[in-house]
Amino acid sequence: xxxxxxxxxxxxxxxxxxxxxxxxxxxxxxxxxxxxxxxxxxxxxxxxxxxxxxxxxxxxxxxxxxxxxxxxxxxxxxxxxxxxxxxxxxxxxxxxxxxxxxxxxxxxxxxxxxxxxxxxxxxxxxxxxxxxxxxxxxxxxxxxxxxxxxxxxxxxxxxxxxxxxxxxxxxxxxxxxxxxxxxxxxxxxxxxxxxxxxxxxxxxxxxxxxxxxxxxxxxxxxxx
Amino acid sequence: xxxxxxxxxxxxxxxxxxxxxxxxxxxxxxxxxxxxxxxxxxxxxxxxxxxxxxxxxxxxxxxxxxxxxxxxxxxxxxxxxxxxxxxxxxxxxxxxxxxxxxxxxxxxxxxxxxxxxxxxxxxxxxxxxxxxxxxxxxxxxxxxxxxxxxxxxxxxxxxxxxxxxxxxxxxxxxxxxxxxxxxxxxxxxxxxxxxxxxxxxxxxxxxxxxxxxxxxxxxxxxxxxxxxxxxxxxxxxxxxxxxxxxxxxxxxxxxxxxxxxxxxxxxxxxxxxxxxxxxxxxxxxxxxxxxxxxxxxxxxxxxxxxxxxx
Numbered sequence: 001x002x003x004x005x006x007x008x009x010x011x012x013x014x015x016x017x018x019x020x021x022x023x024x025x026x027x028x029x030x031x032x033x034x035x036x037x038x039x040x041x042x043x044x045x046x047x048x049x050x051x052x053x054x055x056x057x058x059x060x061x062x063x064x065x066x067x068x069x070x071x072x073x074x075x076x077x078x079x080x081x082x083x084x085x086x087x088x089x090x091x092x093x094x095x096x097x098x099x100x101x102x103x104x105x106x107x108x109x110x111x112x113x114x115x116x117x118x119x120x121x122x123x124x125x126x127x128x129x130x131x132x133x134x135x136x137x138x139x140x141x142x143x144x145x146x147x148x149x150x151x152x153x154x155x156x157x158x159x160x161x162x163x164x165x166x167x168x169x170x171x172x173x174x175x176x177x178x179x180x181x182x183x184x185x186x187x188x189x190x191x192x193x194x195x196x197x198x199x200x201x202x203x204x205x206x207x208x209x210x211x212x213x214x215x216x217x218x219x220x221x222x223x224x
Numbered sequence: 225x226x227x228x229x230x231x232x233x234x235x236x237x238x239x240x241x242x243x244x245x246x247x248x249x250x251x252x253x254x255x256x257x258x259x260x261x262x263x264x265x266x267x268x269x270x271x272x273x274x275x276x277x278x279x280x281x282x283x284x285x286x287x288x289x290x291x292x293x294x295x296x297x298x299x300x301x302x303x304x305x306x307x308x309x310x311x312x313x314x315x316x317x318x319x320x321x322x323x324x325x326x327x328x329x330x331x332x333x334x335x336x337x338x339x340x341x342x343x344x345x346x347x348x349x350x351x352x353x354x355x356x357x358x359x360x361x362x363x364x365x366x367x368x369x370x371x372x373x374x375x376x377x378x379x380x381x382x383x384x385x386x387x388x389x390x391x392x393x394x395x396x397x398x399x400x401x402x403x404x405x406x407x408x409x410x411x412x413x414x415x416x417x418x419x420x421x422x423x424x425x426x427x428x429x430x431x432x433x434x435x436x437x438x439x440x441x442x443x444x445x446x447x448x449x450x451x452x453x454x455x456x457x458x459x460x461x462x463x464x465x466x467x468x469x470x471x472x473x474x475x476x477x478x479x480x481x482x483x484x485x486x487x488x489x490x491x492x493x494x495x496x497x498x499x500x501x502x503x504x505x506x507x508x509x510x511x512x513x514x515x516x517x518x519x520x521x522x523x524x525x526x527x528x529x530x531x532x533x534x
Contacts (some may be wrong), residue, residue: 034468081332092250096434118450121456135310136472153335153337153346154306154332154333154346154348154351155346155348155349156332156334156352157351157352157353157354158349158351158352158353158354158399158402159353159395159398159400159402160391160395160401161332161387161390161462162385162387162389162390162461162462163335163390163411164390164391164392164461164462165390165391165461165462166391167391170461170462171335171337171338177391179392179395180391180392183392183395184392193394195398195403196402197407198353198357198402199354200354200357200407201349201350201354201358201369202308202349202350204349
């Protein structure tokens with residue numbers, strides 16, 4: 001999933017300062033799973049904004065709506081009827097959601113309530129960890145299912161640096177050394193031969209070669 | 225003017241090599257480098273210049289190497305992959321060779337979060353092993369990454385680092401083997417305080433025959449104080465300072481601790497001199513370069529061999 005964290009209230013307030021009628025829009029997919037932009041968080045943020053305005057003697061109107069996905073037009077369309085009645089959209093979507101909503105409603109300002117952080121997994125309740133950088137050239141098959149690009153602080157392809165100690169990374173001792181995991185897992189899987197191989201330089205053009213990436217699938221385009 | 229690497233000559237002529245480290249200043253003054261060069265001249269075969277070590281901005285390694293070369297020393301250009309992508313790295317390799325620098329040490333570099341620019345973007349386009357391989361191909365085949373031909377290949381003696389004290393221990397020698405296979409010709413190790421563990425590592429190195437593929441220079445850093453020993457033991461990852469070293473430093477009066485640190489360094493060098501598979505020492509006297517001549521003399525490594533020069 002794509003994870004995100006809510007911005008500090010003061011930063012959100014500063015962006016909303018010129019507006020009175022606010023449409024607070026959540027997203028029911030990734031950011032709901034990581035408890036930053038789902039229906040519940042929309043309710044909490046809208047209440048916080050109302051309460052704050054009341055304390056400061058301002059009047060605002062904050063209307064709450066949560067759609068299934070802010071990154072897919074057929075779901076964004078559910079906002080169409082309401083949008084015209086508000087000065088601003090406060091999006092609790094990820095960066096993709098905020099931009100898709102802004103694209104559909106170019107006349108209404110859209111401001112982000114979240115900082116989009118990473119692609120990761122829910123490790124345990126209240127703990128999300130990054131494990132994919134979307135490099136466009138997955139090599140997990142050679143690294144025992146541990147991504148060195150993401151989980152090694154230096155993105156090393158050819159073994160651990162000199163800072164691996166007792167299974168921990170020197171950069172963040174709370175994080176396991178990715179290469180310790182790779183070495184252990186390949187050893188136990190009887191694939192230590194993969195540890196001797198020299199991996200050539202990565203092809204980063206698959207990640208950032210010509211600006212924003214696109215996927216075009218003709219087989220998916222025919223019906224519309 | 226030396227056309228070839230002095231370090232390479234010393235090693236290929238079967239001498240026990242001595243290199244030292246020179247940290248560039250946090251400023252633009254060339255005199256600091258010249259002074260450090262003057263202190264080391266004649267006592268070491270080559271001088272490494274660190275590349276923004278620990279992610280702290282300093283005078284560039286390339287510039288400092290050029291200054292040392294003007295002073296008649298044989299510099300080892302340290303280059304990390306943290307700050308430059310493959311375009312800049314390869315360009316600087318050519319630039320170094322054109323300036324007459326004849327040794328390069330390829331590293332990934334300390335993570336930027338440790339330095340004084342923690343908000344910097346870490347590049348890590350390629351890793352140290354990929355970098356070694358790239359430099360070797362540039363030199364031997366005259367080709368850059370991707371296969372395009374150079375008009376003139378760089379002339380460099382290619383080095384890498386090894387840390388026998390980091391984990392996973394048994395993988396350390398595998399990684400050294402990869403560095404040798406990638407094209408490294410000499411290796412400088414992390415500072416050695418735990419000789420027992422180092423001896424175990426060098427045994428694994430010999431078992432794989434790697435001591436016949438690369439020249440191995442053991443790293444030695446003289447301790448200035450008991451506090452420094454404790455700090456290195458607790459705070460510096462990948463550093464192994466055993467309790468007996470710490471208690472030995474603590475056991476002497478603070479005003480004599482520098483003397484004790486020098487004694488430990490000299491004893492370590494003597495042990496390394498007689499260890500099969502070790503071809504030299506690399507003395508990293510951190511901001512204490514003026515102690516190097518004394519250590520070299522006390523270890524019986526002075527004068528340094530005269531190698532054939534052009």
